[in-house]
Amino acid sequence: MEALIKVRGVRKVYPHRSTGRDLVALKGIDLDIAPNEFVCLLGPSGCGKTTLLKIMDGMIKPEAGTVTVGGKPILEALGDIGFVFQDVGLLAWRTVVSNVGLGLEARGLPKEERERLAAEYLKLVGLESFATYHPYQLSGGMQQRVGLARALAIKPKVLLMDEPFGAVDAMTRRGLQIELARIWEQNRVTVVFVTHDVDEALFLADRIVVMNMADVVKSVSVTLPRPRWTTDARTNPQYVALRTDLIGILESSGAVAGGTI
Amino acid sequence: MSKANAAQIGTSAAAPLPAPTRPRRGFFQSFGAWFWDRRVQILSVVIFLTLWEVACRNVNPILMPTPSRVFKAFADLITRGTLQEAFVISLQDMAYGYFIAVVIGTALGIVMGRSRTAEKVLSPYVSFFMATPTIALVPLVIIWFGFGLTARVFLVATVAIWAIAINTMTGIKVTARAMREVAHAFRLSEQQYVRWMALPNAIPYMLAGYRVALGRAVVGMIVAEMTMELTGLGGLVMIYGNAFKTAHLIAGVITSAVFAVAVAGLMDIISDRVFPWIKGQSA
Numbered sequence: 001m002e003a004l005i006k007v008r009g010v011r012k013v014y015p016h017r018s019t020g021r022d023l024v025a026l027k028g029i030d031l032d033i034a035p036n037e038f039v040c041l042l043g044p045s046g047c048g049k050t051t052l053l054k055i056m057d058g059m060i061k062p063e064a065g066t067v068t069v070g071g072k073p074i075l076e077a078l079g080d081i082g083f084v085f086q087d088v089g090l091l092a093w094r095t096v097v098s099n100v101g102l103g104l105e106a107r108g109l110p111k112e113e114r115e116r117l118a119a120e121y122l123k124l125v126g127l128e129s130f131a132t133y134h135p136y137q138l139s140g141g142m143q144q145r146v147g148l149a150r151a152l153a154i155k156p157k158v159l160l161m162d163e164p165f166g167a168v169d170a171m172t173r174r175g176l177q178i179e180l181a182r183i184w185e186q187n188r189v190t191v192v193f194v195t196h197d198v199d200e201a202l203f204l205a206d207r208i209v210v211m212n213m214a215d216v217v218k219s220v221s222v223t224l225p226r227p228r229w230t231t232d233a234r235t236n237p238q239y240v241a242l243r244t245d246l247i248g249i250l251e252s253s254g255a256v257a258g259g260t261i
Numbered sequence: 262m263s264k265a266n267a268a269q270i271g272t273s274a275a276a277p278l279p280a281p282t283r284p285r286r287g288f289f290q291s292f293g294a295w296f297w298d299r300r301v302q303i304l305s306v307v308i309f310l311t312l313w314e315v316a317c318r319n320v321n322p323i324l325m326p327t328p329s330r331v332f333k334a335f336a337d338l339i340t341r342g343t344l345q346e347a348f349v350i351s352l353q354d355m356a357y358g359y360f361i362a363v364v365i366g367t368a369l370g371i372v373m374g375r376s377r378t379a380e381k382v383l384s385p386y387v388s389f390f391m392a393t394p395t396i397a398l399v400p401l402v403i404i405w406f407g408f409g410l411t412a413r414v415f416l417v418a419t420v421a422i423w424a425i426a427i428n429t430m431t432g433i434k435v436t437a438r439a440m441r442e443v444a445h446a447f448r449l450s451e452q453q454y455v456r457w458m459a460l461p462n463a464i465p466y467m468l469a470g471y472r473v474a475l476g477r478a479v480v481g482m483i484v485a486e487m488t489m490e491l492t493g494l495g496g497l498v499m500i501y502g503n504a505f506k507t508a509h510l511i512a513g514v515i516t517s518a519v520f521a522v523a524v525a526g527l528m529d530i531i532s533d534r535v536f537p538w539i540k541g542q543s544a
Contacts, residue, residue, distance in 0.1 A: 059445050083446035089439045092538045093461040102457075103447040136541030154447070 003032035004190050005056065005158060010065035012051055025051045027215045028065065035157075036188040040201035042246070043211035044255040049194045052211075053160050056192065057083050069158060079107075082151030082189075084161040088143045090135040096146050097122060097131035103154040121149040124183060141172035145179065152183075161193045165200070177203055178229045185226060198246050202239060203228050208246065212253040220246060326508035331515070334508035343497065344516060351482060351493035351520065354410070358417025359478045363471065366422040370429020370470075374463070375455065380430065391423040395481050399488045413485040413493075420481035421474040428470025432463025465539050468532050472525060479521040494520070 012026040025048045033039050041049040054060040056067050058074045069077035082103075090099045097118045104114035122128045125145040135143055144164055151159060165173045181204060184191060195201050201208045202222060210217040224239055233239060296303065310328045317327045326334075338344035369387075373380040398419060406412035436459045444454045486495025494517045501509035533540060 054442075057446060059442055078448055081446075083442075085439065085442065085446075087439055089443040091443075091458065091461065092541070093464070093536070102443075105457075106447050106449050106453055134538045134541060136538055150447075 002035075004035040004037075004070055005031070005033040005192070006066075006068045007031040007033075007052070007056070008066050008068075010052065010055055010062045010067065012048070012055065012060065012062045024214050026055075026062070027213075029216055031209065031216065033190060033192060035190055038184060038188075038191045038193065038204055038206045040205035040208045041192065041194045041211055042196065042198065042201045042208050042250075043217075044196060044250070047211045047255070048214045049211050050162055053162050053192060053194050056158075057081055057160055079154070080157040082154055082156035082159045084144075084147050084151045084159065084164045086163045086166050088135075088147040090143055090146055090150075092135055094134075095131065096127065096133050096135065096138070099135065099146055100149045100153050102150055107154070117153055118149070121153045122146075124152065125149045125179065139172070140168045141176055144168060144176060148180070148183075152187075152189075156189060159189050159191045161191065163194050163196070166195075173200075180204065181227060181229060198243060198250075199234070202243060202246070203233075210246065210249050210253070212250065212255045217253045218249050220249070323505050323507050326511065330508040331511050334506070334512045338497075338509060338512055344512070347492070347494050347497040347513070348516065348520070351486065351495070351517075354413045354417055354482045354485065354493060355478060355524075357410075357414040358481065359421055359475065361414065361418040362421035362425060362474055362478065365418070366425025366470070366474065367429050367467065369422070369426040370467070371433060371460075373426065373430040374433025374459070387423050387426055390419070391427065395420045395477075395484050396488070399484065402485075403489060408490040412489055413482070416485040417478050417481040421478040424473040424477060425467070425470045428466045428473070429463060432466025432470075433459050435466070436462045464536055468528075468536075468539070472528065475525055475528065476521065479517070479524075483517060 007029055010026055010029045012024075014023040014025055016022055029048075029052060031052075041052065043049050051060060055062050056074065058078060067074045069080060091102070094102075097115060100118035100121055101109075101114040104117060109117075119128060119131060122131055125148055127142060127145055127149070130138065130142065135146070138146065147164065165176045168176065177200060184204075191204075193201075193204060202224070205222050208220045208222060210220065220242070222242065224233070224236065224242070314327050314329060317325050322330055335344070369383065373383055373387075395416070398416060402412050402416050402419075406415055440458050440462060441454075444458055449457065482493070483495040483498075486493035487499045490496070491499050494513055498510055498513040498517070501507075501513060
């Protein structure tokens with residue numbers, strides 16, 4: 001199948017003025033992502049995974065290389081991309097429903113239309129009864145779900161997610177992962193999901209791209225059956241074998257991997 | 262806060278929260294509760310007034326009158342209508358001057374916050390006027406505008422504008438990088454970015470600027486009324502000072518202070534009502 005997202009030779013360097021020693025964030029990445037594929041970029045912090053994700057949304061310009069989405073260069077394809085941030089970035093002065101409608105409002109949709117769509121996506125993330133609340137009245141997990149609804153409301157072809165569940169507690173994270181898996185199984189957009197959590201990647205991904213030291217180390221297909229939220233999913237021998245492999249790959253690439261890294 | 266805490270439970274089946282209800286109380290009950298909540302402050306004031314009364318009983322009232330004399334002076338000023346008259350004039354000076362300062366200061370701050378060039382061109386003047394002592398401007402203002410309302414309003418506005426401009430500019434400039442990334446991800450235009458993100462994000466800073474400017478404006482008002490045409494609360498204080506009617510003078514000072522505190526309190530109440538998310542954010 002023709003890849004939807006094509007990353008070709010993407011290189012990014014952060015100059016370090018005082019020492020003159022520049023930090024190479026990405027060494028020249030090639031990556032193909034198929035339509036409707038759920039890909040996790042897995043790696044330790046500082047490996048360049050978030051930089052790569054932000055380059056895929058045109059937020060950061062690479063020194064070299066290109067990213068195309070559906071054959072179009074990234075800046076022409078921005079309308080097809082939704083982004084979920086680690087720190088959510090909700091507008092504190094807007095109600096929940098008005099936050100979800102942000103992208104639609106920017107596109108000039110009439111008020112009724114965008115409120116109808118926003119309500120629909122709020123329902124999808126299970127927050128329809130919180131439409132008139134302000135973000136500060138919600139918990140961290142609920143705010144993250146508003147962020148997801150906001151990104152989905154523009155009906156993107158590609159959803160980019162930057163460690164969206166990194167800042168919430170373990171129990172909330174589990175709930176959010178299940179919620180995301182459920183939503184994705186209903187509505188299979190292409191997802192690129194950045195994480196440093198091996199179990200999170202195994203729970204969500206069709207394919208895990210392991211990164212370390214500014215480079216792609218390996219790409220691993222995850223053929224585990226879905227849904228994966230059954231209690232015995234983590235004791236499944238195939239799961240255990242994949243997990244052991246991934247930790248082995250991370251450790252041999254130089255990352256310190258003690259289960260969750 | 263109870264509302265926010267209650268909203269944090271549950272991850273999937275989220276139910277709407279009941280509106281926060283306060284137990285309904287009768288007028289006298291809530292009046293009593295108000296006093297009970299502030300019992301320490303009230304006791305402190307009562308003790309202070311008692312000590313003042315005892316300490317000054319045998320002091321020449323021109324040097325320092327007792328609180329009971331000040332109270333009598335209040336009654337005298339109110340029955341003769343002098344206090345009300347002065348108060349209305351002061352209110353008028355403040356209202357015009359402060360309003361002008363808010364409009365011009367906010368506009369200036371927005372321009373300086375969005376344009377590097379505007380900031381570079383204007384910031385020396387803003388810093389200069391911010392540092393200029395109010396009283397030093399009085400002779401110049403008299404030369405330009407004479408002694409009337411225009412001169413007083415001009416002085417009030419001139420001392421208040423700069424704090425507003427600086428705070429608004431800071432608020433606009435600090436819009437977090439995270440916000441800019443959100444603006445990029447959802448393809449906001451420059452105009453949408455300013456209207457939907459930079460400006461609302463600056464509101465807490467602007468409100469802080471309005472508070473600082475309010476204090477400066479009250480000083481400007483009193484100075485103007487004392488040094489130009491003797492009028493308003495400033496004029497009242499000056500006139501009774503010259504006449505050695507110390508109790509009346511103190512009554513005028515207290516009224517000015519109460520006036521400033523009341524306006525500041527009113528601003529807090531309005532901003533809490535209009536922008537509830539500011540308190541929520543910092544809580």
